[in-house]
Amino acid sequence: xxxxxxxxxxxxxxxxxxxxxxxxxxxxxxxxxxxxxxxxxxxxxxxxxxxxxxxxxxxxxxxxxxxxxxxxxxxxxxxxxxxxxxxxxxxxxxxxxxxxxxxxxxxxxxxxxxxx
Numbered sequence: 001x002x003x004x005x006x007x008x009x010x011x012x013x014x015x016x017x018x019x020x021x022x023x024x025x026x027x028x029x030x031x032x033x034x035x036x037x038x039x040x041x042x043x044x045x046x047x048x049x050x051x052x053x054x055x056x057x058x059x060x061x062x063x064x065x066x067x068x069x070x071x072x073x074x075x076x077x078x079x080x081x082x083x084x085x086x087x088x089x090x091x092x093x094x095x096x097x098x099x100x101x102x103x104x105x106x107x108x109x110x111x112x113x114x115x116x
Contacts, residue, residue, distance in 0.1 A: 003037050012042065012045055054113050057095060057114045057116055060109055060114070061114075064107050064108075079102075100114045
């Protein structure tokens with residue numbers, strides 16, 4: 001087992017290939033240990049080179065609304081008046097801390113997304 005840091009795309013591709021070969025290796029065996037190490041290295045490389053930016057807070061709200069079959073009128077109890085809902089969803093008004101707390105608590109939208 002020769003484990004090296006993943007520095008290039010070629011290193012990354014080789015590591016992925018080896019992971020595929022080792023997939024299903026039993027835990028606490030040399031192959032299982034190698035698999036664990038390679039997965040950790042690949043995850044680190046992917047976080048650095050292929051990170052995914054968090055979604056825009058308003059896009060996250062709209063997505064949750066769509067998932068739950070909600071309309072703008074349904075958002076009044078979380079954001080305030082109908083005009084305030086419109087302003088927030090059209091990005092003309094920022095979310096307040098009270099709105100964020102309500103959206104987090106009631107609609108289960110992660111606070112770290114709403115605070116972005």
